[in-house]
Amino acid sequence: MSEFSFKGKTALVTGANRGIGEGFVHTLIKQGVETIYCAVRELNSLSPLIAKYPEQIKPIQLDVTKPDTIKQLSEKIKHLDILVNNAGIANACNSSSEETIDIARAEMEVNFFGPVQVTYALLPALKRSKEAAIVNICSIAAISNFPAIGPYSATKAAIHSFTQGLRYDLSIDNIKVVGVYPGPINTRMAEGWEMEKPQPEQVAIKTCEALEAGNIDVMPDDFSTQLYETFLSHPHELENALAQMQ
Secondary structure (H helix, E strand, O other), X not given: OOOOOOOOOEEEEEOOOOHHHHHHHHHHHHOOOOEEEEEEOOHHHHHHHHHHOOOOEEEEEOOOOOHHHHHHHHHHOOOOOEEEEOOOOOOOEOOOOOXXXXXXXXXXXXXXXXXXXXXXHHHHHHHOOOOEEEEEEOOHHHOOOOOOEHHHXXXXXXXXXXXXXXXXXXXXXXXXXXXXXXXXXXXXXXXXXXXXXXXXXXXXXXXXXXXXXXXXEEOOOHHHHHHHHHHHHOHHHHHHHHHOOO
8 A cells, every 4th residue: 555645635524523534634734734524513612623624624514314414515526635534422331232223223324324325425525536535433342342332333233344345346447445443532532431531632643654655444542442453363352351341
């Protein structure tokens, strides 16, 4: 996989108003990205970013669960170099509770069908780029199920598999497809995890470094790196260890 340059490029980041999405906005601008479409449900949530980067930020309203707003992306954006599928939700729920089915359906709409639909809506724009990249924010929970967030883990396993298939499909189009697998990060989504958590921008920095180096899988923090190494050597040992973390 060849190296990647960010200079002068145009990006779109879903869920750009906070957490990992906001981290990507700051990092991509530092890397030299010229324009960033910040896709969020509530446009007023982008006010701090617009104030800081008035020339680079292009706010765009998007609900990844609504096909009509996704379809509008292809009408508004005719050229794109970088797509960061970041928007996601998580709920504390195991795989066998009374709420599991409803939670799984809601999370699958956001965490799986959302990025799939956004990707396909923007593929024509990405294919017009001489050098494009799709970054899917998965989770280390995609590699081995976290029982305390069982449905979430399943949705991230789905986007992990989609990432692999998309990478093969788009290899002839010079579109790089990168999967990112963070552990708990210092965001609102991970508030319940009592442990030292890296800042969201670290995920973005590690991802940009991986793209520049030509890497396709990103374990952006110590927690995810350690768990992935355990998975590669002792997958069932990891499964058992995660079950004890409930």
